[in-house]
Amino acid sequence: MTDEVSEVTSDKTLASILIDKEKECNFTLNASAEFPGLYCPGVFDGWVCWPDTEAGKSASHRCPGFIVGFDPERYAYRKCEENGEWFFHTVYNKTWSNYTTCVNLEELSFRQTIITVHLVGYSISLVALIISLGILTHFKSLRCARITVHMNLFASFAANNLLWLLWYNLVVGEPNVVSANKVWCRVLHVVLYYFLLSNYSWMLCEGLYLHTVLVSAFISEVRLLRCMLLLGWGIPALTITLYGPIRLLSGDAVETSECWMNEGRYNIILQIPVCATVFLNVIFLFNILRVLLIKLRRGPHMHGTGNSGTSRTSLQALRATLLLVPLLGLNFLLTPFRPEQNHPWEHAYEVVSAVTASLQGLCVAILFCFCNGEVLAQMRRKWQIATFRTRANSCTVTTVSFVRTTGYPGGTEEKV
Structure with a gap:
């Protein structure tokens, strides 16, 4: 997932910057030599210090970088009229500096499109996740440790999607809110990132659960589930407990301004557990x-099955493994390859990133609920509805695969 202690202190951050700039401007103007001929006297307009300017000319100045949405590489203008008066805007009823050139309208339009993609994607995912949670809650017969892990994953994604919708509507689309840097928007930032981290931690729990059940067949599911709950909600809580106070008390105006929207040096605290969970999930996937491959190799030898059976079982294992990829969050490994600003591939990356990030909740709901054989069977029995019929021996993400135990001839099927 695009510079950033009390409410009084943070609210004075921008004001203190402007006070310093006004003092600097007054000092510069007082120290400058008297301008010959007719001119507009230098003035501080609240953002920028404009120098003495000859009548009939326009002064230019780099756009202020501390204003949200302004490009500091662009220039603002202030026109001095022929009569030696600064341009007076009749609509605003005051002298006026032209800051409209500070905004890259094409880039602004693209960013608004990206925000729209996020809003639509998160909305779709949220609806799908709420429906999935309703279905899994309704069918009591589905309750087991595996489904409970799924439901916690759904809940973390649903909460995160809802918070992203609030963030984009209440903060990102409101420059005045970002500049004011109120306490509530910083709290929203912290809660948002708590549930974002919980997405990763619960994806780690999914990978750990599958790995544990496959490798340790006789582990207590009750004990395992307790560990999952502690891990899934505990890691984000510990991380945020460190991140929030450290950034709040840093004393750095850049770190504590603009609703903490911009990435700062303390974001490494959030990145470490994310990288750790993705790394561990990669290890779980390969193991x-x-x-599975070891069991598949032993299967034909122990049971005398033919090549067709082996191929069919291998295909099932391959299908299950491929479905694990979005589950374990491996797509986030592409994040370090983000193009630099103004790179030809930047816009393409932003679009792909927005679509995949916002629709991940939908993918999770589809894989674990809407295409879950157990759920579909319950829905058929309950409501006599038509659903996509799965093959009798096919595997879903929640089932993963059916492999034969190899400890004795005629071994039974073991669900993993």
Whole structure:
């Protein structure tokens, strides 16, 4: 997932910057030599210090970088009229500096499009996740440790999607809110990132659960579920407990301004657990694949099955492994390859990133609920509705695969 202690202190951040700039401007104007001929006297307009300017000319100045949405590489203008008076805007009823050139309208339009993509994607995902939670809650017969882990994953994604919708509507689209830097928007930032981290931690729980059940067949599911709950909600809580106070008390005006919207040096606190969970999930994925392949190699030898059976079982294992990829969050490994600003691929990356990030909740709901064989069977029995019929021996993400135990001839099927 695009510079950033009390409410009084943070609210004075921008004001203190402007006070310093006004003092600097007054000092510069007082020290400057008297301008010959007819001119407009230098003035501080609240953002920028404009120098003495010859009548009939326009002064230019780099756009202020501390104003949200302004490009500091662009220039603002202030026109001095022929009579030696600064341009007076009749609509605003005051002398006027032209800051409209500070905004890259094409880039602004693109950013607004990206925000729209996020809003639509998160809305779709939120609806899908709420429906999924309703279905899994309704069918009591589906309750087990595996489904409970799924439901916690759904809940973390649903909360995160809702908070992103609030963030984009209440903060990102309101420059005045960003500049004011109220306490509530900083709290929203912290809560938002708590649930974002919980997405990763619960994806780690999914990977850990599958790995544990596959490798340790006789582990207590009750104990395992307790560990999952502690891990899934505890890691984000510990991380945010460190991140929030450290950034709040940093004393750095850049770090504590603009609703903490901009990434600062303390974001490493959030990045460490994310990288750790993705790394561990990669390890789990490869080990799950390794164990499955070992069992598949032993299967034909122990049971005398033919090549067709082996191929069919191998295909099932491959399908399950491929479905694990979005589950374990491996797509986030592409994040370090983000193009630099103004790179030819920047816009394409932003679009792909917005679509995949906002629709991940929908993908999770589809994989774990809407295409779950157990859920579909319950829905068919309950409501006599038509659903996509799955093959009798096909595997879903929640089931992963059916492999034969190899400890004795005629071994039973073991659900992983």
